[in-house]
Amino acid sequence: xxxxxxxxxxKIRSFSRWTRKPWAVFSSLRSIIKxxxxxxxxxxxxHDGFSQSKTDTVRKMPADNEVDLDxxxxxxxxxxxxxxxxxxxxxxxxxAKIDQAxxxxxxxxxxxxxxxxxxxxxxxxxxxxxxxxxxTFDQTLILLNGVNITDPQTGHHNLxxxxxxxxxxxxxxxxxxxxxxxxxxxxxxxxxIITDNxxxxxxxxxxxxxxxxxxxxxxxxxxPYKNLRYHIGFNGxxxxxxxxxxxxxxxxxxxxxxxxxNKLDFDIQAGYTSRAFGANAFYTPRFxxxxxxxxxxxASLAISPQGRLRLKGLVYYRRHxxxxxxxxxxxxxxxxxxxxxxTDVAGATLNWxxxxxxxxxxxxxxxxxxxxxxxxxxxxxxxxxxxxxxDSVMFNRFYNRNSFSVMAEHSATYGRFSFxxxxxxxxxxxxxxxxxxxxxxxxxxxxxxxxxxxxxxxxTLRLPTFTxxxxxxxxxxxxxxxxxxxxxxxxxxxxxxxxxxSIEFAVFHRNGRNMIDWVRFSAEEKWKSLNLTNVDITGxxxxxxxxxxxxxxxxxxxxxxxxxxxxxxxxxxxxxxxYVLDLLKHKVDLSLSHKITGKSGVDWNISVQDRNGxxxxxxxxxxLPEVPYETAVFMNARGWYxxxxxxxxxxxxxxxxxxxxxxxNVEQPGLWAIAGIKIKINxxxxxxxxxxxxx
Numbered sequence: 001x002x003x004x005x006x007x008x009x010x011k012i013r014s015f016s017r018w019t020r021k022p023w024a025v026f027s028s029l030r031s032i033i034k035x036x037x038x039x040x041x042x043x044x045x046x047h048d049g050f051s052q053s054k055t056d057t058v059r060k061m062p063a064d065n066e067v068d069l070d071x072x073x074x075x076x077x078x079x080x081x082x083x084x085x086x087x088x089x090x091x092x093x094x095x096a097k098i099d100q101a102x103x104x105x106x107x108x109x110x111x112x113x114x115x116x117x118x119x120x121x122x123x124x125x126x127x128x129x130x131x132x133x134x135x136t137f138d139q140t141l142i143l144l145n146g147v148n149i150t151d152p153q154t155g156h157h158n159l160x161x162x163x164x165x166x167x168x169x170x171x172x173x174x175x176x177x178x179x180x181x182x183x184x185x186x187x188x189x190x191x192x193i194i195t196d197n198x199x200x201x202x203x204x205x206x207x208x209x210x211x212x213x214x215x216x217x218x219x220x221x222x223x224p225y226k227n228l229r230y231h232i233g234f235n236g237x238x239x240x241x242x243x244x245x246x247x248x249x250x251x252x253x254x255x256x257x258x259x260x261x262n263k264l265d266f267d268i269q270a271g272y273t274s275r276a277f278g279a280n281a282f283y284t285p286r287f288x289x290x291x292x293x294x295x296x297x298x299a300s301l302a303i304s305p306q307g308r309l310r311l312k313g314l315v316y317y318r319r320h321x322x323x324x325x326x327x328x329x330x331x332x333x334x335x336x337x338x339x340x341x342x343t344d345v346a347g348a349t350l351n352w353x354x355x356x357x358x359x360x361x362x363x364x365x366x367x368x369x370x371x372x373x374x375x376x377x378x379x380x381x382x383x384x385x386x387x388x389x390x391d392s393v394m395f396n397r398f399y400n401r402n403s404f405s406v407m408a409e410h411s412a413t414y415g416r417f418s419f420x421x422x423x424x425x426x427x428x429x430x431x432x433x434x435x436x437x438x439x440x441x442x443x444x445x446x447x448x449x450x451x452x453x454x455x456x457x458x459x460t461l462r463l464p465t466f467t468x469x470x471x472x473x474x475x476x477x478x479x480x481x482x483x484x485x486x487x488x489x490x491x492x493x494x495x496x497x498x499x500x501x502s503i504e505f506a507v508f509h510r511n512g513r514n515m516i517d518w519v520r521f522s523a524e525e526k527w528k529s530l531n532l533t534n535v536d537i538t539g540x541x542x543x544x545x546x547x548x549x550x551x552x553x554x555x556x557x558x559x560x561x562x563x564x565x566x567x568x569x570x571x572x573x574x575x576x577x578x579y580v581l582d583l584l585k586h587k588v589d590l591s592l593s594h595k596i597t598g599k600s601g602v603d604w605n606i607s608v609q610d611r612n613g614x615x616x617x618x619x620x621x622x623x624l625p626e627v628p629y630e631t632a633v634f635m636n637a638r639g640w641y642x643x644x645x646x647x648x649x650x651x652x653x654x655x656x657x658x659x660x661x662x663x664x665n666v667e668q669p670g671l672w673a674i675a676g677i678k679i680k681i682n683x684x685x686x687x688x689x690x691x692x693x694x695x
Contacts, residue, residue: 087420087442087454089493089506089541091115091173098165099678100593100603100638104216104237106168106193107159112589112605114543114562115175115189119662123212123239123669126248126277127292128159132175133508134537134566134583135188138516139462139485141178143192145256145269147300147316150185152370153343153377154467157320160296161193162271163254166204166218167233169196175541176508177460177489180424180440183366183405187462187485188510195256195269198222198229200682208676210651212669213240213247216676229258241278242669245289245328248277260306267302278328284475285618285665291328296320310353318345321388326473340387340395341374343466359412362422366407371400377470377478399466403428418444430463430484447494455492461485468516468529476518479529487512493541504543511536517580520616525623527578532570535580539566557593557601568612576626582613586631600641607634615661632660647678 091113101109107125111118119137121127129137138155141148144163151157171193178186196202206218220233232255241247254271272295279290300316322341347368354361372378373385378399387393409422423439440458447453462485471478493506514531521528543562548554564587588608595601611629618624635655641648650673657671 087418087444087456089115089175089491089504091175091543093171093173095169098168098170100591101165101605104165104674105159106161106163106165106171109165109171110173110191112562112591112607113173114589115541115564116173117584117587120668121279121282121662121666122246122248122277123242123672124237124248125159126250126275127156127279127282129156130159130191131583132173132189133510133539133564134568136517136579138465138468139185139187141182141186141190143182143190144271144298145195145267145300146192146302147269147298147314148182148347148368149298149316149318149345151320151343152345152463152466153320153322153341153372154465157294157296157322160273160275160294160320162252162273162296162298163193163195163233164218164235164237164252166206166235167195167220167231167254168193170194175506176456176491177440177458177487177510179426179438179460180407180409180422180458183368183407183424184403184426184428185462187460187487195233195254196220196222196231198231198256198258199224202680202682204681205679206676208649208651208674210674211672212242213238214672214674215239216674227259231256242672243280243667245278245280245291246669248275250275250277263306265304265306268300270297270299272297279324281665286475287326289328291325293323294321310355312349312351312353314347314349316345316347319343323390337375337393339374339376340390340393341372341377341466342388342395343370343372345370358414359410361411362407362409364405364407366405367402368405369400369402371398372466373398374466374470376472377466397470399470401428401430401463403430403463416446418446426461428463432483436461450496450498452495452497453493454495455490457488457490459486459488461487462516464516464529471529475526477526477528482516482529483514483531485512485514485516485531500549501546502544504541506541507539508541509536509538515580518578519575520578520623521575532580534570536569537566537583538569539564555594557595558591559593560589560591562589563587576616577613582611582629584609585612586610599643600639603638603640605634605636608632609634615665617665627661630660632658634658645679645681647680648676649678650675 093109093113098109105125107118107120107128107130110116110130115133117131119129130140131137132140136155137158140155140158142150142158144161151160171191174190176189178190182190200222201224202222204220207216209215216237218233218235220231222231233253235252236250238249239247250273252271252273256269258265258267260266274295276293279292281288282290296318298318300314302312302314304312320343324339327335345368347366349364349366351362351364373395374397375395376397378397381396381398384394384396387395404427406425407422409420411420412418419442421441423437425435425437427435438459438461440456442454442456444452444454464482464484467478468482469478469480487510489508489510491506491508493504496503512535513533515535516529517532518527518529520526541562541564545558545560547558548556551557564584566583566585568581568583570581586608590606591604593601593603608631610631614626614628616623616626633656637652637655639650653672653674654670659670660668662668
């Protein structure tokens with residue numbers, strides 16, 4: 001069965017049912033064909049872009065099995081299932097929505113995603129903390145094309161990514177625990193950032209400038225040549241800052257190549273990012289003249305055999321350097337020097353998929369090694385190590401850990417009923433008994449053709465970061481004896497979907513044990529890293545999306561709405577919580593895109609945020625009483641005009657000039673205007689969202 005609709009004079013046909021037939025028939029249709037299956041882009045499987053690029057896409061699905069197809073390619077579990085049978089809450093931010101985003105950087109794009117909390121220090125994500133469903137920024141796993149790039153030093157660095165939105169094709173957000181899928185530290189969810197589809201020849205560029213000395217330039221190029229598919233991207237952004245000591249500079253480089261050799265498919269990617277920014281009161285208001293520079297390099301290699309054997313192997317490496325200056329300018333006599341950290345992560349994974357007629361089984365192995373050389377984090381060492389690019393500065397501390405995981409998952413569909421069950425067995429010296437098991441099960445039932453019910457129970461864990469364990473400073477005391485965080489989460493909900501509208505509802509309860517937080521007791525001066533005995537969170541989520549059937553003739557291009565409510569069972573009595581209890585109690589997100597003329601329009605994003613907890617001002621060498629966070633309303637707007645392959649745009653961030661304080665008394669920027677031009681050249685229509693991409 002084939003349904004079709006027309007966009008920008010090109011007919012797009014969406015197949016809702018098919019059987020295994022030769023793909024050569026598509027060439028006779030002379031149309032854009034959208035065929036979507038659930039690809040394996042998690043850390044133990046082949047990367048998303050490569051799996052889609054193969055001619056024989058059918059080999060991902062069980063042989064001789066007629067299936068229903070949805071419009072999305074998503075990542076949610078260890079073996080491929082149809083989106084309509086997906087048993088988890090997954091948000092997908094496609095390229096069309098990324099093009100509409102008014103903010104710079106991945107953090108700004110994620111800010112309006114249901115269940116996601118972005119707390120930015122400074123502007124445009126120079127340092128951003130990301131959490132899901134009331135968790136902390138250390139509880140979210142970050143993947144780049146399926147490769148785990150989470151930083152073990154601190155979650156503050158998790159979004160130090162080598163890619164900018166110009167190189168991103170889509171972002172997938174799995175909400176809820178995912179340890180059995182992705183391994184340790186996918187405590188409250190996982191985010192997979194997928195770079196451009198490199199099956200087509202495409203050049204993209206953006207240049208913009210704005211208030212506060214802001215300037216940005218990006219360039220990306222994708223080219224398929226014979227059996228090689230290659231993508232390269234560059235990005236630079238700078239600003240003099242919106243207030244004292246908030247200037248920044250950020251540079252990114254990323255490249256990816258996909259090619260076959262002797263019946264093996266290779267996927268190689270590498271990237272580099274560097275940042276330097278004034279960290280005005282980022283970590284403590286006692287000493288606001290802070291400054292930080294970071295750089296990170298990353299590379300991975302994925303190999304998979306062609307043919308029926310569905311075996312995927314992956315190796316990866318990441319290095320992150322961090323220089324933190326508590327005093328950017330004049331330091332007091334007692335100051336011993338800046339903090340230096342060099343973190344290395346190396347890993348290897350192997351996954352084997354066994355597909356039957358109505359079931360799938362995944363078996364996986366994962367090894368991950370993490371280490372840090374530092375001047376403040378880790379155990380004291382005798383053999384000092386020079387700090388790269390620094391004269392007469394030596395690392396005098398070191399710490400390492402490794403973990404090995406065995407994963408198994410089985411998924412099956414029987415008529416209207418679907419299930420997926422699996423477990424992770426993790427061996428790690430940081431665990432109380434050295435080995436622990438983290439099982440989970442997801443259930444689904446098709447109530448009617450358009451309505452699906454789902455439920456899940458999952459156990460998960462999160463290891464302490466190196467900062468949690470060791471960070472000691474004039475204002476902080478680390479804790480070498482911290483236990484890993486653990487939780488059991490129950491979830492249930494309904495999904496309703498038709499061709500141009502979708503609605504999702506979910507309710508969840510997380511029972512957390514040994515939650516890690518930095519707390520300060522009223523009679524003390526320093527923050528301490530401690531395990532809070534139990535922190536339970538109950539929440540609900542409601543999400544809806546609509547896009548007109550005939551988008552070319554409609555004034556409205558798309559509308560999305562999200563609401564989340566969360567309640568924690570614990571309050572900060574006698575102490576101040578820095579992270580765990582400052583969750584978003586209420587969050588409302590509304591996005592609207594509409595036309596002005598056939599070639600121009602406006603995109604709006606509105607977010608209402610009501611946060612628990614508060615912050616403690618520091619004045620005249622004294623901590624003042626805690627000030628509760630106020631409800632904040634943020635509005636961003638983008639006006640745009642398309643001319644041939646160019647888009648001219650004006651962005652106004654924080655249109656209402658809302659003034660809010662974030663972590664440690666960090667005041668966020670007010671209204672910020674930016675203007676620029678975006679260029680996109682390929683053999684398809686440009687910058688027009690497809691109905692299937694916005695659902």
